[in-house]
Amino acid sequence: MGITEEVLRASRQHAADFDLKTLSTAPAPRLAVLACMDSRLTVEQILGLRIGEAHIIRNAGGIATEDALRSLIISHHVMGTQEFMVINHTDCGMLRFEDADLSRRLREQTGEPSATPAHFHAFKDLKSNLLQQVARIRSHPYLRNISTRGFIYDVKIGTLEEVIADAAHREQQSA
């Protein structure tokens, strides 16, 4: 049995157990979280989020791409969230390959010239990557007034640590 069939079976149990009251008492979301797609980063569980509490935006690496910025703009300006968190994590798959190598392999395997996406956003330094994403959000003209903080989740021990830009990082980013 494929994994999709397995999870569909679980979803029927979810529907059977579904409690309407959970929803009707849920407040409007106040928080948006941008995180990596990694299978060990169970965002709602890590943050103790209940249904209705936060928008969750996820992609490979937890990168503030144009699409993530689109989602954050909608989250704040259409849905009213007031705080953002960006979560990267240790042992991220994006640290283990390079954009150029992956592009070449895909072209060779498929015989198709690479088109979309323009970049894979692999990175070499977790902390720098995180700070770059936080800076990108903070400097977007439509997102300047929102509290945006960056965190690294340790997949081995389950802790979430805030990362704050030091002077060297700030200089690098404004250069």
Add this chain to the structure above:
Amino acid sequence: MGITEEVLRASRQHAADFDLKTLSTAPAPRLAVLACMDSRLTVEQILGLRIGEAHIIRNAGGIATEDALRSLIISHHVMGTQEFMVINHTDCGMLRFEDADLSRRLREQTGEPSATPAHFHAFKDLKSNLLQQVARIRSHPYLRNISTRGFIYDVKIGTLEEVIADAAHREQQSA
């Protein structure tokens, strides 16, 4: 107290309760899910996913943007997932505004000409939107061999229903 501080408190409890055994026995993820960022769409809970089982990609609307395609390509070609699910949901916020109106409001409120993003991807028909995203993934040259199925989650009753393109939709999409 801000919501970020509230969830950070919860994350400390998560770290205290963290069980290493959960992770060391986790298999490599076989599934990638693309879903909306909506706060009521608790993807892991709906699908009964355990830690380590699936990549979760989420954005406003559950749209197969260039960034979502990037994440799916990495998920399959770098991390080895073999099946994809796309989940849209009833009462989606993306049905309640129009791209042009939001762009105009943001320009007026901030005094900044719109730059990023080029599109907000608001939509008018949930089923058509979903089928369009599934078709976009299936037709990507790097993602053609992967099982990709589309579903609508009903936020009022907790059910997940598969949506399959009928002849009219297929014709529309190949036009």
